[in-house]
Amino acid sequence: MRDSDWTRILGWPGYRVYQLEIDEQAKTLKLWVRRKSGNRKLVCSGCGRRLEQIHNIYEREVRDLACFEFRTTVVIELYRVRCPDCGIKVERVEQLPTKAPFSKRFEDELGQACESASARQVARRFRLAGTTVRAIDLRYLQRWKAKRRQPALRQIGVDEIYLGKKQRFFTVVSNLETGEPLWFGSERNKETLDEFFRGQLSARQRRRITAACVDMWEPFRQSLQQWVPNCRIVYDKFHIMQHANLAVDEVRRAEFFRKGGPARGVVKGKRWLLLTRWVNLTTANRRMLNTLFAMNRKLMKAYLLKESLDRLWTFLYEGAMLRYLERWLDQLRWQRLPSFEKLGWLLIDHLDGILNYCRTKVPIGVVEAVNGNIKMLLRRGRGYKNVAYLLLKAQRMAATKTEFVVFRKAA
Numbered sequence: 001m002r003d004s005d006w007t008r009i010l011g012w013p014g015y016r017v018y019q020l021e022i023d024e025q026a027k028t029l030k031l032w033v034r035r036k037s038g039n040r041k042l043v044c045s046g047c048g049r050r051l052e053q054i055h056n057i058y059e060r061e062v063r064d065l066a067c068f069e070f071r072t073t074v075v076i077e078l079y080r081v082r083c084p085d086c087g088i089k090v091e092r093v094e095q096l097p098t099k100a101p102f103s104k105r106f107e108d109e110l111g112q113a114c115e116s117a118s119a120r121q122v123a124r125r126f127r128l129a130g131t132t133v134r135a136i137d138l139r140y141l142q143r144w145k146a147k148r149r150q151p152a153l154r155q156i157g158v159d160e161i162y163l164g165k166k167q168r169f170f171t172v173v174s175n176l177e178t179g180e181p182l183w184f185g186s187e188r189n190k191e192t193l194d195e196f197f198r199g200q201l202s203a204r205q206r207r208r209i210t211a212a213c214v215d216m217w218e219p220f221r222q223s224l225q226q227w228v229p230n231c232r233i234v235y236d237k238f239h240i241m242q243h244a245n246l247a248v249d250e251v252r253r254a255e256f257f258r259k260g261g262p263a264r265g266v267v268k269g270k271r272w273l274l275l276t277r278w279v280n281l282t283t284a285n286r287r288m289l290n291t292l293f294a295m296n297r298k299l300m301k302a303y304l305l306k307e308s309l310d311r312l313w314t315f316l317y318e319g320a321m322l323r324y325l326e327r328w329l330d331q332l333r334w335q336r337l338p339s340f341e342k343l344g345w346l347l348i349d350h351l352d353g354i355l356n357y358c359r360t361k362v363p364i365g366v367v368e369a370v371n372g373n374i375k376m377l378l379r380r381g382r383g384y385k386n387v388a389y390l391l392l393k394a395q396r397m398a399a400t401k402t403e404f405v406v407f408r409k410a411a
């Protein structure tokens with residue numbers, strides 16, 4: 001095979017292969033490339049200006065896409081240029097976006113692989129260190145982010161994610177219309193959300209926000225009041241049902257654990273059962289739950305109350321929603337379920353924001369989906385030390401899903 005054939009196989013625009021080395025034992029291929037004679041365009045990597053003056057020539061070796069079974073590296077001849085503004089600089093080359101020893105298309109391939117597998121799995125497949133793969137993935141995502149246009153922000157979701165006893169909470173702000181997380185902040189104070197409004201949005205951008213889906217959490221309400229006073233606060237189903245689930249769990253613990261005895265064993269590990277909606281349970285699970293209910297009527301009542309609260313969001317008219325909620329609150333009387341009484345008061349205190357669901361059209365399930373995606377990434381990556389990296393991952397995940405939906409619609 002001639003060098004010109006290798007040039008065509010490699011396919012680096014403007015470069016030709018002039019030497020190569022094949023190691024059949026180690027299964028490696030090494031190609032030496034330099035500019036084609038017609039390729040005279042030199043660009044300063046500092047300022048992007050076109051230049052003629054060459055300072056000197058040097059070589060760099062980068063890993064490129066594999067060629068069949070051969071792990072491939074390319075040794076490229078590069079120029080240092082003399083720029084009137086930047087002094088002596090390296091020329092800019094499309095295939096070499098960073099100083100790291102990888103070609104752009106190799107980094108893209110790894111970044112794409114990291115979208116559907118953990119960094120650890122990708123590292124094993126490409127025989128690289130996990131830290132190297134994560135660094136490549138981060139650069140891949142940064143390049144993607146730099147190129148894309150930021151969608152307008154009209155409706156925001158605010159959620160908090162619990163990371164455990166040490167790191168505790170962080171706050172997630174998302175764009176409800178695109179389903180994409182926008183910003184992460186530590187803790188969940190008023191100051192946390194203040195920081196988002198102050199640092200991330202201009203006054204004009206803040207004025208454009210018309211609705212916010214948040215938890216019934218006073219510090220967030222205060223921050224929204226201060227920064228986006230005209231925005232409608234919607235206490236969404238996802239957060240309210242989280243409170244209802246907590247109330248059920250409190251009943252479970254009060255009824256079984258504090259009493260001890262043989263009943264304790266029956267209810268142990270059944271928390272998830274009680275938190276799952278009836279429609280999502282298998283026959284065997286329903287039977288298990290019924291056994292539990294036969295032993296304790298209070299727990300059954302709590303479960304049914306949670307199930308019926310879920311239907312609140314089937315109403316599209318404010319009046320109907322309010323009537324349903326009033327009937328639900330009436331049922332709480334005489335039940336002697338303190339955790340549900342507490343929930344009842346919480347709902348009454350936040351009534352206006354609950355009814356806002358009927359007054360403002362906000363997409364449901366988005367806050368929950370964003371929350372679920374981040375938790376999935378955290379599980380798969382076994383934690384992220386770099387929060388900016390986690391945010392980019394979650395954004396890319398949301399964006400690729402949208403693209404997928406659009407593609408399917410077009411097909």
Ligand SMILES: [Zn+2]
Pocket residue numbers: 044045046047048049083084085086087089
């Ligand atoms: Zn320059």
